[in-house]
Structure formats: structure tokens, C-alpha cells
Amino acid sequence: MPLVESGLMIIRRICFMLVEIWCDKFMDNGKIRPKVKFRSGLNTILGDINASNSIGKTTFLLIVDFAFGGDDYVKSDAARHIHDHTICFGFEFESKRFYFSRTTQTPGEVNCCDEDYTIQNVLALDKYNQLLFEKYQIARNGITFRNIIGRYLRIYGRDNLNETKPLNSVAAESGANAITALLKLFGRYDKFDELLLRRKNTEDDRKALAGAIEFEYIPAAKNKSQYKKTQKQIEILESELSELLEKQDELLSKADLEQADTASAIKAQLAFARRQRSRLLSQLRIVESNLQKQSGLNEDDIDSLRDFFPDANIEHIHRIENFHHQLQNILISEFEEERANLQTLIEGATQEIESMEKRQRALGLPIKLSKAFLDKYSSLNIHIAFLKKQNDSYEKLNEIKEMKRDIVKELEVVEEQELRELQNDINIQMAHLNGFIYDGTRKPPILNLQSTSQYSFETPDDTGTGTSCKSMIVFDLSVLYMTPLPAIAHDSVILKNIGDAPIEKIMELYLKSHKQIFIALDKDDSYSKRTSAILNQTAVLRLSDSGSQLFGRAWNMLDA
Incomplete structure (x- = not known):
């Protein structure tokens, strides 16, 4: 039955x-x-x-x-x-x-x-x-x-x-939409939904990080070979920094080192902020250049055209110019909006730079540290931090890729399990019904869910x-x-x-x-x-x- x-x-x-x-x-x-x-x-x-x-x-x-x-x-x-x-x-x-x-x-x-x-x-x-x-x-x-x-x-x-x-x-x-609808109707899609959302979020993270690396907003080693090379450079520079500290005057205190670290960090942040502002200023110059450009024909141009070409369709030319003016107005509006956005960003970057410069001036130099030592110490620290950032970004990108691979594998396991169970449940039920119709003498229909x-x-x-x-x-x-x-x-x-x-x-x-x-x-x-x-x-x-x-x-x- x-x-x-x-x-x-x-x-x-x-x-x-x-x-x-x-x-x-x-x-x-x-x-x-x-x-x-x-x-x-x-x-x-x-x-x-x-x-x-x-x-x-x-x-x-x-x-x-x-x-x-x-x-x-x-x-x-x-x-x-x-x-x-x-x-x-x-x-x-x-x-x-x-x-x-x-x-x-x-x-x-x-x-x-x-x-x-x-x-x-x-x-x-x-x-x-x-x-x-x-x-x-x-x-x-x-x-x-x-x-x-x-x-x-x-x-x-x-x-x-x-x-x-x-x-x-x-x-x-x-087939994907049809099978998805069946899974949802049977209440078997929630596991897929969770994993698909995790896969999407992981892929979004990967794209965001890869894009930031591609446009050099974030430094990163490009491949495993560069990663290993950078790791060796870090080891060399850290050894050099260690030697520098060992040679320094015994009066150098922990507070002095912390002050040097702070100065080094501010210097690195300041350099990055200035580069960002320079990029924004370049973009602003391009926008302002576009706003200053003027195109189109004025009435004097059209009169001159009429003199050279008496048979020219002046009304048609006027219609074309009206269209050009409308288009130009739209572009001007967009450029002005972009200029306002850039000016806001530049203002923010300038305030950030001024704030860091103020902190830098207030920090001063440790009394017991020579300027030569601080410059060398700061240079090594900045270089090490930059190289570590490169390798950290490389590791983070690989970690995200590995997470995505793990999710894909988990999806495959869930897919196999859910599809097989659903397929079997439906086929068992169809076998019961088909057996009732034919008194168990005919083969029942078979649903085969080969994939999602x-x-x-x-x-x-x-x-x-x-x-x-x-x-x-x-x-x-x-x-x-x-x-x-x-x-x-x-x-x-x-x-x-x-x-x-x-x-x-x-x-x-x-x-x-x-x-x-x-x-x-x-x-x-x-x-x-x-x-x-x-x-x-x-x-x-x-x-x-x-x-x-x-x-x-x-x-x-x-x-x-």
C-alpha cells in the first residue's frame, strides 16, 4: 500500500x-x-x-x-x-x-x-x-x-x-533550478543554502583582497617563490636590526624602544596617507580638466559654416548641437558630483596627515637615541613591516582560497548525501504506488538525481x-x-x-x-x-x- x-x-x-x-x-x-x-x-x-x-x-x-x-x-x-x-x-x-x-x-x-x-x-x-x-x-x-x-x-x-x-x-x-525547487519543497535545501552563502562570502572576500592587491592598495607577494624570497629578506633584516640594538648604548631603555617603534609606525602611516592623497589629487586634476573643456559650435561657428556651405541643413545642425548640450550637461553634473566626492576625500586625507604630523612633532626624539640610530632603526622597522605585510597578504589570500576549497568539498558531500536520500525516498514511494497500480508486476519509474x-x-x-x-x-x-x-x-x-x-x-x-x-x-x-x-x-x-x-x-x- x-x-x-x-x-x-x-x-x-x-x-x-x-x-x-x-x-x-x-x-x-x-x-x-x-x-x-x-x-x-x-x-x-x-x-x-x-x-x-x-x-x-x-x-x-x-x-x-x-x-x-x-x-x-x-x-x-x-x-x-x-x-x-x-x-x-x-x-x-x-x-x-x-x-x-x-x-x-x-x-x-x-x-x-x-x-x-x-x-x-x-x-x-x-x-x-x-x-x-x-x-x-x-x-x-x-x-x-x-x-x-x-x-x-x-x-x-x-x-x-x-x-x-x-x-x-x-x-x-x-536542471539546477528544477532540482533546487524540489530540494526546497522537501525541506532539504537549508544545508545547501548555508554552504552556498559561506561560499559566496568567501569568494567575495577573495575578490576584494585580490582586487586590493592588484591595484596595489595592499602589498602582497605575487607567488610562492616571491613569498620565500621575502621571508629570507625578513630574516636578514631582523638579524640586522638585532645587531643594531646590541651595539646601541646600554642606556637605551625599553621606553626609548617603544618611542622609536611609535615614531616608525607614524612615519609609515604618514607615507601611505600622503601617497593616497597624491592619487586623489591626480584624480581631481583629471576631473577639473574635463570640466574646463568646452565643445560644440556657437552661433559664429554656424554662421561661418553657412557662408562656406549655403545649402547646409542648419536646423539639423542645431538639433545635433542641442543634443550635444544636453549630453554635456549630464556629463558636467556627473563630473561636478565626482569633484565634490574627491574634494571630501582629499579634505579627510589632509586632516589625517595633519593629525599624524602633529603626533610626530609631539613625540620628538628620545634623548638617549642618536638621530643616526633612529633613522636606521626606523628604516629597518618600516622595511620589515612592509615585507611582513606582503607575506601576510599572500597567506591571507591562500587561506581564503583554501577555505573555499573546503566549502566546495563539503558541498559535494552534502550534495551526494541529500540527493541520494531524496532520490531514494521518492523512488521508494513511487515503487509503493506503482505496485498498487499493477499489483507488483511492473517496474516502477526511477528518478535519478545525478547532481544538483x-x-x-x-x-x-x-x-x-x-x-x-x-x-x-x-x-x-x-x-x-x-x-x-x-x-x-x-x-x-x-x-x-x-x-x-x-x-x-x-x-x-x-x-x-x-x-x-x-x-x-x-x-x-x-x-x-x-x-x-x-x-x-x-x-x-x-x-x-x-x-x-x-x-x-x-x-x-x-x-x-
């Missing part, structure tokens, strides 16, 4: 459903149809025994999708022929009714209504979909309501009917149309049982390709669901009594030819 939801889940889910749809354009032999009332579980849109086409079965499923926030209905034949009209629909969430309407004229808005469908306020479509996400208590991170339900409302005219790609919301969707960007879906040794359609239904039912997915829909184009015996078992599976399932199918004498009974028992809307189409007429008639 198939896996089903727990008893508590069943009770909770009964209270979350689409309960009705109504439109004053729905007609039955010249009369407006009553509201179409839905139930939990299976809801059938039933055609006639003649399998009449163009009576509105698919159109009504598109309207169900419209109620669930989709937009394919507005592109349908019905929407074009009926012109502007309003679809009204109600939901029940935890025994409380909510009523809405959408018009084909403004499908990007959803009207919140009272029970008589009098408009109370208006929601943007994305806000409405978020409301459904919350009311259905889906509780999944990083995914939208439409990204969940839209994939599983399989209706003719929508681009999600490829039996070999059941994860895709549209045929052109990448590639997957395959097939029934081994059976590529027939009927089997492929059955397998997609089995997949959808498995996802419906195992996740917060609120509903699925299967159009007749999927169901009619399946044999009579398996279709009866599929109907039995539909009946077992306490979540809503919407199907469209015609009456057929070849169906078993049980199948016919289920179709009649679950029919919420009956359509047929000759005035009982959804809108009371067909568009494919010559007099339509």
Missing part, C-alpha cells in the same frame, strides 16, 4: 482548500451556472460520453490555476473570446472562508472580497501568492507559492507536460506513452503525499493515454488523497464500473456539447 500522511496531518489538511469558483460568464443552455463547489480530495471536471472537444474542461483547469495565482488563463482562447470578465473564488483555511476575485483585464491584481464577492481591497498578485503560501502553512524557506504549485498543475497549454522532465516548471528551465544540475526520469524498459503518463502521475502523487504541496491537477491529455485497468487504480489512489486533486476526463464506456462510479461520484462540473460548454458555446464553430 502507498505511504500516506499521518492522521494529524490528514485532519489539518482537510481545512486547507479551494472551496468554490464562480463567473457570471459560465453558462449552461443560456443560464448562468451556479458556483462550482469543491471538496477535499478528488475533484473531477467531467466531459460527455462523446469525448467532445472544446467544451471547456482544460479551460476550467486553467481557471483553477488562475485561482492559485497562475496567469496562463489570460492567454487562453476563452479569455480572448469572452473579453474582460471576472473570476470569483473562495478558499477555506482552518474553518474560515476567504473570498477573492481576479479580472482578465488586470490579472496582476487580486481583489479581496466579502462572501458576496463585493470588493473590499486589492492585493498585488505577488502579495496574494504570499498570502496563500502563509495560509497553507507551507513553511519552506527560499521558495514561492507559484514555484511550488505551478509545477504540479499539469494542464494542456502549460509548458510542464514533458513526461521525462516532471521536475521542470517549463521545458526550458535549467542534472537529473533523469524514466520507467526502465518501457518508454510507451501510456506508461510515461502514468509514471508522471505516480511522481506527482508521491510529491503530494510527502511534502506541503497543497494540490495537483492532471488534464485529460495525460489521463486518456493510460490503459483502462491502470486508470482504475489511479482513480483509487486519487480517492485516498486528503489534499485536493483536480482532473479533467470524459465519460467512456470502456472504463470499468468502478472508474465510472468514481468519476461520477467526484464530478464537480459536467460539460458537454450543444450549449453545455463551460461558457455555453464553442469558439471553433463557424458562427461563433
Whole structure:
């Protein structure tokens, strides 16, 4: 038997459903149809025994999708022929009714209504979909309501009917997006999300540091060879500094050394700040040069042009010059803004330099230190600090690269684990359902999640149309049982390709669901009594030819 939801889940889910749809354009032999009332579980849109086409079965499923926030209905034949009209629909969430309407004229808005469908306020479509996400208590991170339900409302005219790609919301969707949506729906994406965020942050850090090194804002060894060479230089200079200190007068105190260190640090900071200000001043000179440049023709130039070329189109030249002036005004505005920014930065740099110069003057020279010693000591310290900074930056960049490699490896482990577990869970559930349909005599469909960007879906040794359609239904039912997915829909184009015996078992599976399932199918004498009974028992809307189409007429008639 198939896996089903727990008893508590069943009770909770009964209270979350689409309960009705109504439109004053729905007609039955010249009369407006009553509201179409839905139930939990299976809801059938039933055609006639003649399998009449163009009576509105698919159109009504598109309207169900419209109620669930989709937009394919507005592109349908019905929407074009009926012109502007309003679809009204109600939901029940935890025994409380909510009523809405959408018009084909403004499908990007959803009207919140009272029970008589009098408009109370208006929601943007994305806000409405978020409301459904919350009311259905889906509780999944990083995914939208439409990204969940839209994939599983399989209706003719929508681009999600490829039996070999059941994860895709549209045929052109990448495997990565389809698999990501599945992982999120099953609540298995959080580990990926955390690692992907860490990888992004690490890559951002790497780019920032590499960019600072490239533009020489930060000194760094360029490669391992230079790193080793720099390390040797540091050792030589530190040895030289040690010898210098040993030779110095015994009166040299620790306080003197600390004062020398401070003087050395200020000197290095001051040199860096002056270089920065010089760069800013150079940039400012370029901007001011651009502001001083003037281009374009004045009236004297145009008069001279008229003298040399009497037939010249002066009006056209004026239009070109007006365009040039407009463009020049835009550029001048941008240059002035850049000049103001640079002046602010230069002012800040100047204040910083003045502050450090003041600190340098206040520090003075230690009484017991000769100027020659201080100069040599300062020079060695600055050089050592610069070389250490080079190697520190090199080490930091390598550390970030190593962190990224570790994250990538961890991602690979998580990917392997999560994909295998998800794949196995779905395949086990599909095997249960397939076993129920065929009494354990047929191979079940297999989902193979090869990576986070590639997957395959097939029934081994059976590529027939009927089997492929059955397998997609089995997949959808498995996802419906195992996740917060609120509903699925299967159009007749999927169901009619399946044999009579398996279709009866599929109907039995539909009946077992306490979540809503919407199907469209015609009456057929070849169906078993049980199948016919289920179709009649679950029919919420009956359509047929000759005035009982959804809108009371067909568009494919010559007099339509």
C-alpha cells in the first residue's frame, strides 16, 4: 500500500482548500451556472460520453490555476473570446472562508472580497501568492507559492507536460533550478543554502583582497617563490636590526624602544596617507580638466559654416548641437558630483596627515637615541613591516582560497548525501504506488538525481506513452503525499493515454488523497464500473456539447 500522511496531518489538511469558483460568464443552455463547489480530495471536471472537444474542461483547469495565482488563463482562447470578465473564488483555511476575485483585464491584481464577492481591497498578485503560501502553512524557506504549485498543475497549454522532465516548471528551465525547487519543497535545501552563502562570502572576500592587491592598495607577494624570497629578506633584516640594538648604548631603555617603534609606525602611516592623497589629487586634476573643456559650435561657428556651405541643413545642425548640450550637461553634473566626492576625500586625507604630523612633532626624539640610530632603526622597522605585510597578504589570500576549497568539498558531500536520500525516498514511494497500480508486476519509474544540475526520469524498459503518463502521475502523487504541496491537477491529455485497468487504480489512489486533486476526463464506456462510479461520484462540473460548454458555446464553430 502507498505511504500516506499521518492522521494529524490528514485532519489539518482537510481545512486547507479551494472551496468554490464562480463567473457570471459560465453558462449552461443560456443560464448562468451556479458556483462550482469543491471538496477535499478528488475533484473531477467531467466531459460527455462523446469525448467532445472544446467544451471547456482544460479551460476550467486553467481557471483553477488562475485561482492559485497562475496567469496562463489570460492567454487562453476563452479569455480572448469572452473579453474582460471576472473570476470569483473562495478558499477555506482552518474553518474560515476567504473570498477573492481576479479580472482578465488586470490579472496582476487580486481583489479581496466579502462572501458576496463585493470588493473590499486589492492585493498585488505577488502579495496574494504570499498570502496563500502563509495560509497553507507551507513553511519552506527560499521558495514561492507559484514555484511550488505551478509545477504540479499539469494542464494542456502549460509548458510542464514533458513526461521525462516532471521536475521542470517549463521545458526550458535549467536542471539546477528544477532540482533546487524540489530540494526546497522537501525541506532539504537549508544545508545547501548555508554552504552556498559561506561560499559566496568567501569568494567575495577573495575578490576584494585580490582586487586590493592588484591595484596595489595592499602589498602582497605575487607567488610562492616571491613569498620565500621575502621571508629570507625578513630574516636578514631582523638579524640586522638585532645587531643594531646590541651595539646601541646600554642606556637605551625599553621606553626609548617603544618611542622609536611609535615614531616608525607614524612615519609609515604618514607615507601611505600622503601617497593616497597624491592619487586623489591626480584624480581631481583629471576631473577639473574635463570640466574646463568646452565643445560644440556657437552661433559664429554656424554662421561661418553657412557662408562656406549655403545649402547646409542648419536646423539639423542645431538639433545635433542641442543634443550635444544636453549630453554635456549630464556629463558636467556627473563630473561636478565626482569633484565634490574627491574634494571630501582629499579634505579627510589632509586632516589625517595633519593629525599624524602633529603626533610626530609631539613625540620628538628620545634623548638617549642618536638621530643616526633612529633613522636606521626606523628604516629597518618600516622595511620589515612592509615585507611582513606582503607575506601576510599572500597567506591571507591562500587561506581564503583554501577555505573555499573546503566549502566546495563539503558541498559535494552534502550534495551526494541529500540527493541520494531524496532520490531514494521518492523512488521508494513511487515503487509503493506503482505496485498498487499493477499489483507488483511492473517496474516502477526511477528518478535519478545525478547532481544538483542534472537529473533523469524514466520507467526502465518501457518508454510507451501510456506508461510515461502514468509514471508522471505516480511522481506527482508521491510529491503530494510527502511534502506541503497543497494540490495537483492532471488534464485529460495525460489521463486518456493510460490503459483502462491502470486508470482504475489511479482513480483509487486519487480517492485516498486528503489534499485536493483536480482532473479533467470524459465519460467512456470502456472504463470499468468502478472508474465510472468514481468519476461520477467526484464530478464537480459536467460539460458537454450543444450549449453545455463551460461558457455555453464553442469558439471553433463557424458562427461563433
